[in-house]
């Protein structure tokens with residue numbers, strides 16, 4: 001039987017495009033973390049979600065105010081590492097599928113320090129208490145530890161209005177927010193359906209457009225090393241364009257609900273078309289892991305009294321997202 005209460009380990013090796021850093025400091029949670037509690041927490045129903053719309057969510061947590069995550073020393077080390085990775089960031093030119101201007105997903109393949117930070121049980125436990133559900137580092141390395149840089153062309157939004165493809169993520173500011181003009185992180189004060197409807201978009205596609213000012217909440221970041229947690233699949237959000245050229249680096253570590261047989265909002269179908277090297281095998285591992293956990297739970301729960309309809313429904317539920325993922329892969333090259 002697998003261990004479905006701990007995050008799925010990273011796969012062995014790394015995509016050839018990702019260059020590992022040498023001479024990194026070792027991540028030390030007592031030195032580099034300085035976890036504090038958020039001062040406010042919002043729930044999905046406060047954003048207007050109905051009980052029916054929250055049916056597939058394991059937690060009613062929506063988002064919280066930014067709280068300290070990294071110590072001053074942690075910020076210094078992490079910033080230096082992100083600066084080094086900038087030269088090996090992902091290439092998005094020509095794919096058309098990427099919303100972001102400049103980023104490094106899968107940073108844990110390049111940096112052991114980042115991998116250990118994202119994997120730290122102290123961080124996962126802290127976030128679990130905030131979200132009121134058990135979270136573990138996301139099993140897809142591309143999203144487990146992402147870095148966003150400001151785009152070279154500052155007339156472009158850092159990230160347009162969208163929802164995320166993973167249920168939980170933190171947005172952590174590494175740059176000094178006091179030095180930034182523009183570049184704010186904003187949340188639509190409503191449901192994602194309402195936000196999309198106002199902008200006339202569907203699914204997860206982003207749109208660089210204005211929503212009514214009175215419906216927008218800007219999340220303040222008091223200092224570098226602060227971040228906030230969001231249930232990203234339910235929060236319509238964006239990062240605004242910079243008004244002056246500046247260094248703006250955020251880290252976006254992602255998490256999933258564990259144990260692995262819990263409901264999972266990961267949108268593997270959407271991520272299948274991302275340009276990240278290794279993304280499809282990473283997603284396959286995730287879907288296989290979650291389906292295995294659901295099948296093991298089902299194996300324990302099947303009763304000799306179950307009728308054919310129930311058996312069929314339960315098996316289809318356990319396998320559903322794996323089968324959908326596999327079917328979607330068929331036409332890909």
Ligand SMILES: [Fe+2]
Pocket residue numbers: 162163164232237
């Ligand atoms: Fe996002």
